[in-house]
Amino acid sequence: xxxxxxxxxxxxxxxxxxxxxxxxxxxxxxxxxxxxxxxxxxxxxxxxxxxxxxxxxxxxxxxxxxxxxxxxxxxxxxxxxxxxxxxxxxxxxxxxxxxxxxxxxxxxxxxxxxxxxxxxxxxxxxxxxxxxxxxxxxxxxxxxxxxxxxxxxxxxxxxxxxxxxxxxxxxxxxxxxxxxxxxxxxxxxxxxxxxxxxxxxxxxxxxxxxxxxxxxxxxxxxxxxxxxxxxxxxxxxxxxxxxxxxxxxxxxxxxxxxxxxxxxxxxxxxxxxxxxxxxxxxxxxxxxxxxxxxxxxxxxxxxxxxxxxxxxxxxxxxxxxxxxxxxxxxxxxxxxxxxxxxxxxxxxxxxxxxxxxxxxxxxxxxxxxxxxxxxxxxxxxxxxxxxxxxxxxxxxxxxxxxxxxxxxxxxxxxxxxxxxxxxxxxxxxxxxxxxxxxxxxxxxxxxxxxxxxxxxxxxxxxxxxxxxxxxxxxxxxxxxxxxxxxxxxxxxxxxxxxxxxxxxxxxxxxxxxxxxxx
Amino acid sequence: xxxxxxxxxxxxxxxxxxxxxxxxxxxxxxxxxxxxxxxxxxxxxxxxxxxxxxxxxxxxxxxxxxxxxxxxxxxxxxxxxxxxxxxxxxxxxxxxxxxxxxxxxxxxxxxxxxxxxxxxxxxxxxxxxxxxxxxxxxxxxxxxxxxxxxxx
Numbered sequence: 120x121x122x123x124x125x126x127x128x129x130x131x132x133x134x135x136x137x138x139x140x141x142x143x144x145x146x147x148x149x150x151x152x153x154x155x156x157x158x159x160x161x162x163x164x165x166x167x168x169x170x171x172x173x174x175x176x177x178x179x180x181x182x183x184x185x186x187x188x189x190x191x192x193x194x195x196x197x198x199x200x201x202x203x204x205x206x207x208x209x210x211x212x213x214x215x216x217x218x219x220x221x222x223x224x225x226x227x228x229x230x231x232x233x234x235x236x237x238x239x240x241x242x243x244x245x246x247x248x249x250x251x252x253x254x255x256x257x258x259x260x261x262x263x264x265x266x267x268x269x270x271x272x273x274x275x276x277x278x279x280x281x282x283x284x285x286x287x288x289x290x291x292x293x294x295x296x297x298x299x300x301x302x303x304x305x306x307x308x309x310x311x312x313x314x315x316x317x318x319x320x321x322x323x324x325x326x327x328x329x330x331x332x333x334x335x336x337x338x339x340x341x342x343x344x345x346x347x348x349x350x351x352x353x354x355x356x357x358x359x360x361x362x363x364x365x366x367x368x369x370x371x372x373x374x375x376x377x378x379x380x381x382x383x384x385x386x387x388x389x390x391x392x393x394x395x396x397x398x399x400x401x402x403x404x405x406x407x408x409x410x411x412x413x414x415x416x417x418x419x420x421x422x423x424x425x426x427x428x429x430x431x432x433x434x435x436x437x438x439x440x441x442x443x444x445x446x447x448x449x450x451x452x453x454x455x456x457x458x459x460x461x462x463x464x465x466x467x468x469x470x471x472x473x474x475x476x477x478x479x480x481x482x483x484x485x486x487x488x489x490x491x492x493x494x495x496x497x498x499x500x501x502x503x504x505x506x507x508x509x510x511x512x513x514x515x516x517x518x519x520x521x522x523x524x525x526x527x528x529x530x531x532x533x534x535x536x537x538x539x540x541x542x543x544x545x546x547x548x549x550x551x552x553x554x555x556x557x558x559x560x561x562x563x564x565x566x567x568x569x570x571x572x573x574x575x576x577x578x579x580x581x582x583x584x585x586x587x588x589x590x591x592x593x594x595x596x597x598x599x600x601x602x603x604x605x606x607x608x609x610x611x612x613x614x615x616x617x618x619x620x621x622x623x624x625x626x627x628x629x630x631x632x633x634x635x636x637x
Numbered sequence: 638x639x640x641x642x643x644x645x646x647x648x649x650x651x652x653x654x655x656x657x658x659x660x661x662x663x664x665x666x667x668x669x670x671x672x673x674x675x676x677x678x679x680x681x682x683x684x685x686x687x688x689x690x691x692x693x694x695x696x697x698x699x700x701x702x703x704x705x706x707x708x709x710x711x712x713x714x715x716x717x718x719x720x721x722x723x724x725x726x727x728x729x730x731x732x733x734x735x736x737x738x739x740x741x742x743x744x745x746x747x748x749x750x751x752x753x754x755x756x757x758x759x760x761x762x763x764x765x766x767x768x769x770x771x772x773x774x775x776x777x778x779x780x781x782x783x784x785x786x787x788x789x
Contacts, residue, residue, distance in 0.1 A: 284698035291691035302680035508751040548650025566683040578676035
């Protein structure tokens with residue numbers, strides 16, 4: 120493992136890749152700070168810019184953007200009470216009150232330190248966990264892989280906004296879309312309406328661009344421009360007053376990182392849920408719980424560390440099992456597939472050098488975001504003031520040219536357009552888009568492994584339930600559907616965007632938060 | 638029960654998902670299964686299951702899920718409808734007019750829809766955005782963007 124990591128750093132520590140990481144981190148922070156730009160949307164728009172890069176450069180850029188975007192959203196949440204992304208919404212509860220009390224400098228220092236600690240802990244856990252997980256998953260046959268895909272779908276259905284049934288329906292919609300084109304076993308055309316252009320299936324990257332970026336344009340127009348002002352706010356960093364305060368900060372950073380990792384390793388969960396749970400835990404653990412909602416520093420440190428820890432942790436199921444841990448990691452999967460790399464158990468056999476380089480890039484990206492955060496907060500805060508009208512016009516052009524570049528044909532553009540319009544209508548209808556992407560990822564995995572299992576067993580359905588691992592995965596899948604349902608019925612407090620947190624009611628979330636951004 | 642209020646926008650979306658599932662469920666019966674291997678469930682089986690799952694979940698959500706009432710949603714105003722029409726027109730125009738002209742026109746109209754300010758700001762942004770994306774994709778990334786009858 121250590122040799123692999125040293126090899127990864129050896130690859131990445133060249134001026135070329137370091138520039139890519141620095142630029143990616145800056146783009147990520149700027150995009151994250153811009154209200155209306157979700158992390159997944161930013162990644163989807165940027166994928167086409169990486170077409171001509173080598174795999175390491177492409178993934179290093181996107182991983183840096185992912186890392187930076189998670190921090191950027193917290194700047195606007197603290198200074199403007201306008202979170203750039205849903206996972207930063209919880210930062211407004213205490214970050215904005217701190218800024219109003221003249222403690223913006225301290226809040227920004229706490230956020231950048233929490234981000235660094237959370238990000239590094241998440242990356243270390245990723246490095247430590249993904250190799251054994253992938254090794255274990257290598258022993259999986261078609262029955263276990265089928266069970267794994269079923270587990271992935273069941274988990275996402277239970278954890279998204281809009282309720283269990285709508286989440287599962289969205290996942291089924293994504294699964295169904297992957298059935299368009301030639302079937303993987305016999306090559307039979309399905310749902311192509313006689314068009315040869317659809318024989319290869321629905322192109323994945325244009326679909327992501329449409330779902331996460333183009334649909335945001337319509338949402339931005341529908342929400343109308345909200346004027347925000349940045350005035351009389353100090354952005355000078357302030358360190359903790361003494362060792363005791365630094366120790367307290369560190370304690371809540373580690374709590375946040377732990378919560379973030381625990382949540383994000385469950386496929387389909389993501390940063391928004393992690394940051395909300397972390398906030399809830401911090402409020403229960405802190406001696407200053409009465410200050411929560413009025414400017415408690417723990418109220419921003421813990422969710423920020425959780426948020427950043429999810430970046431690495433969400434990659435554990437993606438790299439080890441081929442199941443994305445969040446919408447953003449699903450978009451990253453698109454970047455992997457563009458370079459002919461299939462995330463999953465075989466990745467350490469076939470592309471170990473690229474994966475270790477990605478880990479090294481993540482570590483460096485955390486330090487790059489830390490450095491940029493210290494030096495560039497005033498600049499990134501100004502980014503939030505870019506009028507939305509220019510932003511949305513730019514997104515339209517980038518979506519179309521990016522989709523076209525994916526296949527250099529108009530089918531890709533029409534795909535992005537169709538998914539953009541459908542994505543907008545679904546969002547307005549309270550249907551989360553993240554399960555659709557998971558369906559798009561897991562559909563082929565489900566079908567291929569089911570049919571392989573059937574061929575191997577000569578058509579015996581019992582083959583699917585004979586393995587203990589498969590049974591365990593089915594059980595976990597069932598539990599992940601039933602537990603949130605039962606808890607919701609009993610009105611138990613699950614910290615979830617759609618459910619109430621324990622304790623006194625939280626302050627209201629500001630308007631204009633994009634959905635499915637994690 | 639007041640049917641007009643019960644059938645909210647959110648329910649209409651879930652109902653549309655149910656109808657989509659039903660259409661594809663019906664279409665699975667037309668998929669040719671003559672070339673399947675021994676033991677294989679055939680190319681129509683899995684899509685049929687997914688379509689049935691979509692119908693089941695959307696159908697149950699229609700009646701069992703608590704929906705937000707239309708009064709609590711931003712209305713779809715003229716600007717949103719115009720923007721939807723604009724992107725459809727953009728996709729239609731791109732192969733006919735080429736990337737440069739269609740993008741410039743789309744940027745101008747998009748900013749007019751959202752009241753982008755003085756004409757020179759709109760023009761400068763449209764030129765900058767078109768030229769910038771064209772340069773990055775056509776020159777730097779060497780991707781051949783659609784050309785119009787005038788050669789660009």
